Amino acid sequence: MGKPTGFMEQGREYLHKRPVEERVKDWKEYVLPFEPSHLKDQAARCMDCGIPFCHQGCPLGNIIPDWNDLVYRDRWREAIERLHATNNFPEFTGRLCPAPCENSCTLGMDVYKSAVNIKAIEVSIIDHAFQEGWVKPMPPAKLTGKKVAVVGSGPAGLAAAQQLARVGHKVTVFERADRIGGLLRYGIPEFKMEKRHIDRRMKQMEAEGVEFKVNANIGHNVPIDDLKKNFDAIVLCGGATQARNLPVPGRDLKGIHFAMEYLPQSNKVQEGDKIENQITAKDKHVIVIGGGDTGADCIGTAHRQGAKSVTSLEVLPKPPAERAADNPWPQWARILRVAGAHEEGGEILYSVSTKEFTGENGVVKKLKGVKIEWVPQPGGPPKMQEIAGSEFELPADLVLLAMGFLGPEKNPLFEKLGIELDQRSNVKGDSNKMTNVPGVFVAGDMTRGQSLIVWAIAEGRAAARGVDLWLMGETTLPSPL
C-alpha cells in the first residue's frame, strides 16, 4: 500500500471535463486527463484491502491495488505491465467502462461516490505508456502452423485475436462492416472515445501477425464453409445487436429509427465519410426512448448535431442518488447515473410509457404518452399501471429507439453449422467457450447478450485460452472467467 493514511487525508477527486458550452460544438473526447500530482493523491487512497472487493467487481480480474500502489510510487512502467497482464485494451475500458470495480471498492461501502478513482488511474497508466512508447507489438517467438478465424471485430474479437496471435497462431479477423472495431467504432460516439485509439491497437495487432478483412459478412457474402475448409478453429464474436422494437400505432412513420440506425451514420461522418440522406437531429425536436449507454449516446449526438430540443423517456422510476437499504455494498448500485451527455442539456421524463406516434404526410410529428406507476405485486415483480388522466403529447421530428437488444441477429451460419442457442437466443458455449460444434468457439455479446466492453474483453481472452487448449492440448494463456 502506497500511503497507509491516504484514504483519510484525501477525498475522491472527480473527473475533469471540458465545459459543456465548448464540448457540444465539437466531437472530441470531453473527459480531460488527470494532473499527474492529483493522480498520485488519488492512487494513495487505495487501502490495499486484505480482501480487495474491487477484484470481485472486475470481470477481467485486474490487479487493481498493485497498480494503484505503483502509480503512487511513480513506477509507471511496472504499472502498465501489471495492467496489460489482465487487460488487452485498458484505453477502451479506462474511457468507457461503468467501472463495476469502483462499485465494489471498500471505500464506497458507506458513500458510493467515495470509491477509489480506479478508472481514471487505469486510463492514465495506458495513456502514459503510449506517450512514452512503451506499448510495442509482441509477435510470437515461433508460429504453431494453426490458423484461426475470428468473426467480428468488436472488443471480444479483438481480444481473442490478440491473445491467439501472441501464442503463434495465424489469426484472420473477418468483419462485415467497412471498418474494424464493432460497437467501439460504430456505436460509441467519438466524444466518448476517439477512434484513433482503435486504429493504434490495430497497427499493433497487425505487427503481431493479425490480418483484418473488412466487408466480409460470414454466412452471407463469405460462406461459412470457406472458413471451415481454411481454418483450424473459428471464434464467433458477432455481438448481439438485434434491437428491441416499439410496436405502437404510428411506428412506421418516417423519422422513427433504431438508435443503431442513427449512431453509426454519425460516427461514419466523423471518420470523413459522406452519407446520403443522413439521419440527423439538426433543428429537430428529438425524443430518445430508453436510457442506458445507447440512449445517452443518442442524446450527446443529437446535442452536437444542433437539435432544437432533446427529451429522453424512461419507463422506470428515477433511481435514488444513493444506495437504497435493499441494495447494499458491494452489490451493483442501482443509483442515478448521470452520463456526460445528460449534463449537456435536454430533459429526462421518468415513469412514462409511449402510446402512439402521429404524423403528417407520413412523417412523425408527435409522440403521445402516459405517466405510469409501478404497483407492487405479492411474490412477484411490480406491475406497470397507467395513471388515468396523465396522458401527454410531445413534439417529435426524430424519434430514436434505444430500448435494449434481444440477442444476436439471425444468421444462416447458425443453421448451417448446427449451432445451439440458449433460451434467450444467444449462442451457447461451454466453460472453454466452445459451442456444441467442435472447433467453433463463441465470445462476447453473442453468448452473453448485450453487455459491457469489459465483459467482451474478458470473454475474448477466455475463448482464446479455450481455442489454444483445443488446438495444442495445453496452453499458457490465462482466462478470467
Ligand SMILES: Cc1cc2nc3c(=O)[nH]c(=O)nc-3n(C[C@H](O)[C@H](O)[C@H](O)COP(=O)(O)OP(=O)(O)OC[C@H]3O[C@@H](n4cnc5c(N)ncnc54)[C@H](O)[C@@H]3O)c2cc1C
Ligand atoms: C450505442 C452503444 C453504446 C455502448 N456504450 C458502452 C459503454 O459506454 N461502455 C460499455 O462498457 N459498453 C457499452 N456498450 C456495450 C458494448 O459496446 C458491447 O457490450 C461490446 O461492444 C460487445 O462486444 P462484442 O465484441 O461482443 O460485440 P460488438 O462490439 O457488437 O462487435 C460485433 C462485431 O461483429 C460483426 N459481425 C456480426 N456478424 C458478423 C458476420 N456474420 N460476419 C462478420 N462480422 C460480423 C459486427 O459488424 C460487429 O462489428 C454500448 C453498446 C451500444 C449499442
Ligand code: SF4
Ligand atoms: S477495494 Fe478499493 S481500497 Fe480496497 S484494494 Fe480495491 S481499490 Fe483499493
